[in-house]
């Protein structure tokens with residue numbers, strides 16, 4: 411423990427130095443007039459060699475937030491983002507919501523219009539400085555972030571930054587927001603002292619209550635047909651092994667509903683797919699593990715007598731206004747630590763016959779499920795336009811084992827066979843579209859030696875601001891393979907309409923409004939315009955070779971690549 415002094419001229423210099431000191435490696439940024447003191451401080455550090463986070467320019471705020479999100483989800487560390495005052499914050503809100511719902515810790519910062527009209531260094535000097543100021547800039551995302559504050563002076567800098575980082579990284583993790591007025595950043599700061607390392611650390615993760623674990627074990631062990639449903643247990647790679655061990659030891663099937671992380675390897679004998687619906691009638695106890703939505707109650711719910719236990723860092727998802735899944739017991743705890751404890755208690759309560767009886771039945775269910783997926787793949791292999799199941803299977807075949815796949819929701823995971831923790835990332839449960847491409851760039855920045863593949867819908871890709879995305883890939887030398895599953899529509903909107911009005915006007919219409927995306931640009935040419943490799947693929951038989959060419963462009967030529975795969979709507 412030491413008290414250190416930094417010779418700096420301004421708060422901005424001290425701020426960047428402190429971020430670097432606290433382990434912030436990257437500052438993803440979209441700049442404006444509020445950045446002047448930071449640009450100056452970065453330029454000075456380039457000359458003096460003073461350690462600062464590396465600035466990463468992103469020409470749209472959603473891209474900056476998504477890149478930070480992707481970097482954080484792969485490294486588990488905290489990135490910083492800085493955007494331009496109120497308007498930049500507005501553009502970043504969607505990315506912040508995605509990060510918040512996925513418990514991704516980000517130090518999200520924004521300038522504030524200069525507060526003063528004259529007098530102080532940094533006071534207003536451009537006409538926009540009046541109109542961009544808001545009464546409550548942080549109000550746009552106060553509900554989303556875990557904590558927000560405004561830096562009011564340099565003297566408070568260390569406390570503010572340490573508190574921001576401690577709150578962001580305490581479980582359940584999430585983004586925090588800090589606004590930085592220009593006069594404050596530009597203010598002189600003679601003599602800046604700080605503790606190294608920090609004296610304001612994050613709180614330790616919650617350990618599960620022993621009594622609650624005992625009760626959970628009793629409920630699950632008493633069941634004939636227990637089931638585990640998870641979405642995000644694999645956020646912590648250590649939890650994947652713990653889940654595999656727990657499920658395997660007691661022969662409990664695991665469903666990954668809309669997973670955002672790989673939670674169980676695809677070849678695990680307890681892997682029972684991605685939809686709990688078909689199993690709910692037989693299930694008499696469910697462990698909902700790091701999962702906000704384990705099933706869709708309006709479509710299929712467990713029997714009323716089925717007991718339900720929720721386990722996770724925030725098992726009630728307390729930031730969700732409404733979430734009414736039955737909950738007979740909620741246990742606060744981290745999966746990796748809690749599952750071995752649960753196993754120990756389960757062992758004491760387990761009825762040996764029940765556990766061994768389950769094995770055969772589960773194997774048969776699994777065999778049927780896997781055979782069904784195989785049959786689907788075979789039956790769609792020659793379809794034109796290309797079927798997304800075939801495209802998914804082709805992607806799975808071409809990717810090396812250590813590849814990272816970022817899925818903005820069009821990849822069909824059942825055709826991919828993911829088996830490594832940290833190899834699969836699905837889009838946030840908030841589903842703010844425009845995340846996948848940027849997240850893939852962030853993942854590549856975090857893991858430069860691994861192939862990163864972003865699988866995007868044509869709609870999602872457009873939300874992701876393709877020109878800004880490809881520019882970022884080029885300028886930051888982040889060769890990523892983008893696969894656009896292009897069905898020339900917002901299929902989700904079509905499915906929603908047909909689901910609600912199966913016999914309605916829209917169902918009878920040849921071309922219901924607000925669904926088709928006609929006259930789409932040649933996405934592959936947009937990538938090529940940024941120096942990447944681009945190809946349009948219409949023939950299902952040509953897809954494997956096209957994927958190989960694209961992978962080669964990325965891995966050998968180190969260029970980004972985009973395949974525009976012309977798909978059918980599903």
Ligand SMILES: Cc1ncc(C[n+]2csc(CCOP(=O)(O)OP(=O)(O)O)c2C)c(N)n1
Nearest residue numbers: 841842843867868869870897899900901902
């Ligand atoms: C920011 C944002 N705006 C709108 C939506 C609503 N939305 C959900 S899915 C979707 C369509 C996505 O289209 P695409 O990526 O082509 O996939 P498809 O639905 O065709 O499978 C839209 C518009 C959203 N989720 N996020």
